[in-house]
Amino acid sequence: MKNSVSIWQLLWRMILYTPKLYLADTILWLFIMGLPAIPGLLVREFFNTLTNDSQLNASPQTLVALLLATGLARILAIFTGRVTKTQHRFTMSSLLRHNLLAQLLQRPGAQPLSTNYKVATVSPGEVLSYFREDANQVEDNVVGTNEILGEGVFALIALVILFSVNVWLTLFVFLPLVAIAIVIQRAETRIKRYRRASRQATQNVTGLIGEIFSSVQAIQVAGAEQPVLARFRQLNQQRQRLMVQDQVFTAILNSILQNLVSVGTGLILLTIALSRNAITISVGDFALFVYYLSFVTEFISSLGGFLALSKQTKVSFERMGSLVQKDGVVTATNLVTPQPLYLDNIWGQKPKLPLVVQPYRDTQSYLNELKAVNLTYLYPGTNQGVVDINLTIQRGSITVITGRIGAGKTTLLRALLGLLPKQGGKIYWNGKEVTDPATFFIPPRSAYTPQVPQLFSGTLQENITLGWQQGNIEQAIALAAFDRDLATMPEGLETIIGTKGMRLSGGQLQRAAAARMFVHQPELLVFDDLSSALDIETEQLVWSRLFAASTQDKIAESTWQPTCLAVSHRHAVLRRADNIIVLTAGRVVAEGSFDEIKSFIKEG
Ligand SMILES: Nc1ncnc2c1ncn2[C@@H]1O[C@H](COP(=O)(O)OP(=O)(O)OP(=O)(O)O)[C@@H](O)[C@H]1O
Numbered sequence: 001m002k003n004s005v006s007i008w009q010l011l012w013r014m015i016l017y018t019p020k021l022y023l024a025d026t027i028l029w030l031f032i033m034g035l036p037a038i039p040g041l042l043v044r045e046f047f048n049t050l051t052n053d054s055q056l057n058a059s060p061q062t063l064v065a066l067l068l069a070t071g072l073a074r075i076l077a078i079f080t081g082r083v084t085k086t087q088h089r090f091t092m093s094s095l096l097r098h099n100l101l102a103q104l105l106q107r108p109g110a111q112p113l114s115t116n117y118k119v120a121t122v123s124p125g126e127v128l129s130y131f132r133e134d135a136n137q138v139e140d141n142v143v144g145t146n147e148i149l150g151e152g153v154f155a156l157i158a159l160v161i162l163f164s165v166n167v168w169l170t171l172f173v174f175l176p177l178v179a180i181a182i183v184i185q186r187a188e189t190r191i192k193r194y195r196r197a198s199r200q201a202t203q204n205v206t207g208l209i210g211e212i213f214s215s216v217q218a219i220q221v222a223g224a225e226q227p228v229l230a231r232f233r234q235l236n237q238q239r240q241r242l243m244v245q246d247q248v249f250t251a252i253l254n255s256i257l258q259n260l261v262s263v264g265t266g267l268i269l270l271t272i273a274l275s276r277n278a279i280t281i282s283v284g285d286f287a288l289f290v291y292y293l294s295f296v297t298e299f300i301s302s303l304g305g306f307l308a309l310s311k312q313t314k315v316s317f318e319r320m321g322s323l324v325q326k327d328g329v330v331t332a333t334n335l336v337t338p339q340p341l342y343l344d345n346i347w348g349q350k351p352k353l354p355l356v357v358q359p360y361r362d363t364q365s366y367l368n369e370l371k372a373v374n375l376t377y378l379y380p381g382t383n384q385g386v387v388d389i390n391l392t393i394q395r396g397s398i399t400v401i402t403g404r405i406g407a408g409k410t411t412l413l414r415a416l417l418g419l420l421p422k423q424g425g426k427i428y429w430n431g432k433e434v435t436d437p438a439t440f441f442i443p444p445r446s447a448y449t450p451q452v453p454q455l456f457s458g459t460l461q462e463n464i465t466l467g468w469q470q471g472n473i474e475q476a477i478a479l480a481a482f483d484r485d486l487a488t489m490p491e492g493l494e495t496i497i498g499t500k501g502m503r504l505s506g507g508q509l510q511r512a513a514a515a516r517m518f519v520h521q522p523e524l525l526v527f528d529d530l531s532s533a534l535d536i537e538t539e540q541l542v543w544s545r546l547f548a549a550s551t552q553d554k555i556a557e558s559t560w561q562p563t564c565l566a567v568s569h570r571h572a573v574l575r576r577a578d579n580i581i582v583l584t585a586g587r588v589v590a591e592g593s594f595d596e597i598k599s600f601i602k603e604g
Pocket residue numbers: 379380382384385403404405406407408409410411412
């Protein structure tokens with residue numbers, strides 16, 4: 001199902017986001033477009049002075065001085081107009097990018113991105129083209145509305161003056177207009193098709209660049225540089241072909257528009273010549289006619305260009321909307337919802353940034369009991385996932401999920417935390433239903449480390465705190481058994497860990513991610529298989545430190561008694577667990593203490 005809101009409504013909402021800026025931009029643009037109208041009148045007077053038809057008694061020198069003054073005023077208008085336009089442009093595309101990102105972040109994190117246009121998923125690299133090209137496209141269109149308005153107003157004024165000079169001559173100007181409108185209407189489908197194809201081709205190229213950069217090592221190890229480059233070349237050639245097609249078509253369209261106008265102008269001049277004195281105008285009026293005709297004709301060509309631009313904008317809105325669709329509903333309206341952006345204002349002043357809400361743990365976030373009833377998630381189009389899972393987790397306990405590879409352990413964690421949208425079942429926190437797990441299971445209530453943790457290219461400290469200012473980082477590092485590693489790093493917490501933490505070993509990466517969890521002292525700690533990158537001793541150290549003693553929380557001055565939910569196969573961890581859940585093919589087949597369920601498990 002598509003969103004029924006028209007592109008004009010969407011553009012109007014964007015205009016209303018910064019009405020003052022839009023108005024300032026429009027007024028300046030009216031000046032920029034309108035000031036050239038004055039020289040037309042001055043030129044008429046100038047020629048009429050020469051033929052003694054002038055009604056003004058201004059000397060040619062005065063008229064020349066006025067011409068210069070108009071020119072200077074226009075330079076000033078263009079300069080200020082550029083400043084407001086740049087601010088306006090940037091604000092428009094920033095709003096779109098902000099909303100697009102906010103919508104993407106609201107999606108369950110473990111679900112791949114896909115669009116309406118293809119069943120295949122969209123890679124992070126491909127998403128760049130939505131943020132760059134599509135946002136720029138809409139930005140062009142919003143600011144284009146006041147440019148076309150400015151041109152339109154003065155074309156209309158010029159037309160009225162031309163009508164007053166000669167009605168028949170002026171009527172000829174409309175003929176190209178009608179022809180152009182028909183041409184544009186005919187070209188609509190083709191413009192959309194070409195634009196969509198060229199955007200898709202760009203997306204494929206940026207997508208591949210993203211994938212290449214994220215797997216440089218894998219490509220080198222496999223010796224696959226040549227095939228990867230060949231694929232890159234192939235996609236670039238494809239993009240080149242489609243871009244040329246798109247641009248050439250748009251250029252042809254524009255040149256048709258402009259040439260139709262010139263042909264129209266020629267016809268009018270021929271008409272005067274062939275009318276054999278039936279049409280008589282003064283030299284000044286003739287000069288004005290020729291000068292103003294270009295006003296009208298340029299407007300016609302700009303209008304054609306603007307209509308073509310709007311068709312392309314429609315495609316951009318559709319593309320961005322389909323990226324953030326919910327249940328098949330394309331939601332482009334959410335992309336234009338007003339949101340504070342905190343950009344510098346036009347005078348370069350910085351806005352006051354809002355305080356970032358820090359996730360303090362308080363009595364409200366305390367966990368007494370977490371319960372899942374009949375939790376179900378199956379991957380779309382498959383019977384893989386988890387079905388009818390029931391589990392109860394008590395405060396301060398360790399619950400371990402175990403099972404063979406592919407049994408559904410990760411899926412269960414993700415469905416519980418809202419990283420996959422559950423298809424059935426309910427989740428209760430202290431007896432109260434959690435309706436939106438994705439926004440609920442965050443610090444200070446809960447923190448999660450996936451099997452492959454995501455680290456950023458900043459410093460170790462930045463990766464652990466993620467902007468959280470109050471946490472006890474030393475304690476978090478010690479709990480994660482990262483202190484010995486830290487001691488060997490010359491830069492300490494300021495060590496830059498490289499893209500995705502590539503300067504850390506697998507185990508260090510996992511423990512840095514665990515420290516990130518501990519720094520918030522969340523109520524519920526969720527680990528997806530710490531064992532996968534840690535040796536038995538280090539993992540044991542983490543567990544024993546975590547439960548050595550309940551840590552004094554200096555901020556809330558209360559005891560931190562974490563509750564753990566973990567995936568593991570290690571007997572040492574299973575023995576520590578208060579409750580073990582054994583999964584087979586997405587279902588719970590056994591539950592209890594190690595001794596109760598040991599016949600169901602074998603160490604992985
Ligand atoms: N995105 C997906 N689309 C379709 N099927 C999937 C997807 N992700 C996982 N599966 C399937 O769902 C089942 C459960 O996967 P899951 O990753 O939860 O297993 P697991 O027990 O965590 O495995 P492991 O021990 O390897 O981590 C598997 O059969 C897997 O192939």
